[in-house]
Amino acid sequence: MAADKAIVAMPLGTIYKVPTQQHIGAPAKPIVAVGDTVKKGQPITEPQGFVSAPSHAPTSGTVKEIGTVVSPVSGQAVPAIVIEADGQDEWFEGLPLKRDPLSMEPAELLDSIKTAGIVGMGGATFPTHVKLSPPKDKKVDLFIVNGAECEPYLTADYRLMLEESERIFGGIKIVMKILGLKEAVLAVEDNKPEAVKLLRQKAPKEIKVEYVKVKYPQGAEKQLIYAVSGREVPSGGLPMDAGALVQNTGTVAAIWDACACGAPLIERVTTITGRGIAEPKNIKVRVGTPLADVIEFCGGLKDAGKVIAGGPMMGFALGSLDTVIMKGTSGITILSKEEVKKSAMTACISCGRCVDACPMGLIPSTLSKLGELNLFERAMNENLMDCFECGCCTYTCPAHRPIVQYVKHLKALSREASAKKKGA
């Protein structure tokens, strides 16, 4: 729908709300106060601990409030720094830099990535500098760049590969240098032949551009590793346990910006799409831009039934437009009223379609039944934590059971119980 729409930069807005936590790990602490003047790219939060990431001012202006914003992921109000733009869009002192990242030391490169606040931009938002520092006993010999973009509707990575492949290749080379690798694989689903053709023309010879079969969820980390190399990541393990490391195309592009120009992650490409929006677009947008502004830039809603942060399979349904674009927002999908199916859930008929569909080899029907009874401990024995909520089971269920919601519910119950145990 938005696949043939070139990336357009969204014009500067007046208000930006930057959440202090846009990553997995410890929340970052604000280091600016109300009334402070900030410049574009100036750090405004300070990471707490190793698994954490700072945020930066998306433009120049003044800090209006240290308040809250509704997170598009949890739907809860989270702390955020509200910045009123001054329209000058001036860079923070010293930025942007001009340097050759490939002559830098790996430690220096890692440090640049860390201070730029880069997190996994496919949506998981795990701090990238942590992922790129595997423990010494784990040997990583396979680096895959994830250009699969298997989630329906989303086209941000595809456009990035077509239009800004230099940044992607540059970022890949930096990661290869950090990991001490001679080769990397850029995996693209075979429904994007134009991208592969172009990338193969331009790719340096140490980067192999490979096709993977179109099959949701091909772009899930573990599935992609299997598709590219045939290696399996053990249950409860990380890709590094299989000697592999995966980064999203958007993330490697951000790594290039951070190392070559010292530019922090304050801007990303995201897809605004679906039948419920007037003009589907791929936009380059600053982190912290209010969603309502983005919707307006795309011509406004039209007969919208449901607004989802992310794609239709794994995205989070939004309760209101009063939220912002974050580092991990790969897209906003707006379904029309007609597309939002309303159907009552019935009992599980044990047909087994979800079992066939599950890419992790779990038994989703059992998990959903345990979910009805709040039996999270038994669900843990059924490998609840291996489920990454791709949504294939729910999509295929003829009894319209909200299986993924049951899984999320069980995970929440389990988190609650372990928090209570810790507290007691």
Added chain:
Amino acid sequence: MMASILVTSITGLVLAIILVVAARFFAVEVDPTVKAVLEALPGANCGGCGAPGCAGYAAEICASDTSEFKCPVSSPEAIAAISAILGRELGACGGTRVAFVRCGGSCDKAQQKFEYQGIQDCKAAQLVAGGSKLCAYGCLGLGSCVTACQFDALVVGENGLPVVNLENCVACGACAEACPRGIIELVDKDTKIVVACVSKDKPKVTKDSCEVGCIKCKICVKNCPAEAIVVEGGAAVIDQAKCTACGVCVEKCPTGAIAVRLAN
């Protein structure tokens, strides 16, 4: 034929002897007092006493020498029976407190943020964009408290809010535990005047989301002759020890967040 009967009989006999011997040597000694107390307890395993279940509480009360009795479910007869078993007088528990739902935002009074579809459970619904009610503190009305109640003391009423059956409620607190928004509180049975709102939102937000929310105007604080009401951070809180149930606050409250409890 004979052989098979013989083999079966002998096997049975041998196994029976083993079982008898094992039962004698490996028997777990149970204190007869604990057993008797356990039998006298209601056996609902509701957790209202704080112990994991009735058996846990029976062991706890036998091991201590307190006169405080924590089971809210036991009838006066049962308490008398347990007192007799333990040989010491136990104070009455239960019957003095009941569950109270601190939200008045019924379907017609509180705004919905969106239409919720999915698991009919408040904890699960809370995970979807923070719940469908515009007010982030109000009752979601899916009845997790009703499911948690073992005593048939809660139903979700027609207005979308849970209603406590005061006859049946034993104040075990299972509903309060089940509520993801912490709306249910155990209050004294005689409590007359209550604030049916826990919102910490700014007044304007509350005003926009619910007709009967506490807007922190402090009119009740200013008018209370007993100085029993405070508004600090969240919604108004009445100090029940000071409250004389004069009803001035109920009359003055502009939104109707303060109510006479037993009247509704």
